[in-house]
Amino acid sequence: MPKYSFQCRNCGTGFTVNVPWQEKENAQCPKCGSKDKSPDYSKVGVIAGSACPIKDTGGICPSTGAT
């Protein structure tokens, strides 16, 4: 199961969730419960390197997806 790291836009808390890509939008801040968050790719080690596993599940690869 991939891990996704986020930073809460409401209170600024950084947190990591263990959920499928399609469910990451439902991840809540453990501190305030807000779902308003921004992804923190710098903490997602699985993205490092040439492979982009999240792209296969509909995600956006930050290193190659933005053109």
Ligand SMILES: [Zn+2]
């Ligand atoms: Zn929060």
